Amino acid sequence: MHDLSSKTILVTGASKGIGAAIVRKLGATGAHVVAHYGSDRAGAEDAARNIPEGRKHFVQADMNDPDAIENLWDDAAGWRGGIDVFVNNAAIMLWDGGVDEPLDQWDAVWEQTLQVNVLAPARLLRRAVRDFSANGGGAIVTISSWAAQRGVSNPATIAYGASKAAIHNATQAIARSYARDNILAYVIAPGVVRTRISEEFARTQGGEDKVSAGLAMGAWVEPEEIGDLVAFLSAGTARNLSGSTIDINGASYIR
Template identity: 35%
Template sequence: MNERFLAERTALVTGSVQGIGLAIAERLAEAGAAIVLHGLASPATAAEAEATLRRAGAPDVLFLDHDLRDPAATEALMDRALAWHGGLDILVNNAGIQHTASLIEMPPERWDAILAINLSAAFHTMRLALPGMLARGHGRIVNIASVHGMVASVNKGPYVAAKFGLVGLTRVAALECAAAGSRDSGGVTANCIAPGWTETAIIEPQIAARAAQFGGDRVAGVADLLREKQPSLRTSKPSEIGEVVAMLCRPWAHNINGITIPVDGGWTAQ
């Protein structure tokens, strides 16, 4: 099987200077895609991420740092990304933020920011990427949701609302693009991936809170988190999420459309 199956394809991965996003971008680069790298990052962090993608095999990399809380900035991001190599073949909406607090204690500005980045930005990128995909009869939209797009947890109101919304939005997109293209052209698909506990910076505050219950023992804090939700008792690595994204971008995946794939050690099977 040709492992450079994305040669001459272009992918935008939002929130891709670290964590899951960078791992996804790196995997797509290994498959031959030119990568639009995105994130709010220092020049040094952006340069390091770009170097990682070039080492992985990306034939070209474009770094953009538009703030996805602002619809106008998101449109500007898409203008640049779509013009760079004549369109996008792959769109991965990965950018996300989190804040844990009860509904009555959740700062309204946090609600607004989480909904803007985790949900509204995906709407704007999808509505702007889809016309070109539909015209060419080929495209892949992969939205990084969460187990919290399938089940709820306390103290995560805006995050859960945004991720449930992202799953629903993805299903609508899947239906609207299902008949585009053909097996030969590759078709246009929209799917979600729902990671459980994954080794990224976004869960560090929750780990710290649990570790504090065990006298600062981080290992014990992680174990406690896993024991509560994830039956495998193992975290996922960001690279494992990258492999699932790559699978959905394979030519043979033209009829995998509108689904949400949990990578959660059995969390949502309970």
């Protein structure tokens, strides 16, 4: 296991699913973890329950509020004087954005999805690059989705897939543009992960058994595997993986 005791790591969307698993894994490595949450502080606290008090810090921010996003970075960076790794995880998937929905609903789904999944994290990416450039470097790990490359299976979630593709591209652009500034940027693209969102998705596709039947291993990805991968990338030893998209889907989608 990597020793990340010298790292301060910001994880957005830490209350549940992949974000909570990442917090647990980073805590086990000795990292100082900033756990962001929207409204579910209890979930973030539960994810960080095994992290000693001096190594965890909680920050609330509504990803729909641009001012809150700026305050989120200020609070996180102010805790220990800077951020070493930004784990760009928080996102939403809305289920009622299909082409057959009324136009006002279509527009509302796109607006909220782009705000939470693109505009808010883009602001945090901007802050990360500015701080990392001034402080000698840092790392960004964006949690994307295989939907960013292959498209979504449920067309009602088209805005989600498009949003993941946008922030995926932004992360890669940072990797290319700021490599000489010692800024590393990675994209993790999970397939079907054992989270609440995936369970909701499965219900729209005929049930979990039907989804599992279409997977090469016949099994979903456990969130802890993504946590392990984030810990590995946070160590800073995989420098030449910067810019890469790391697929984690059990051989169900191979590019």
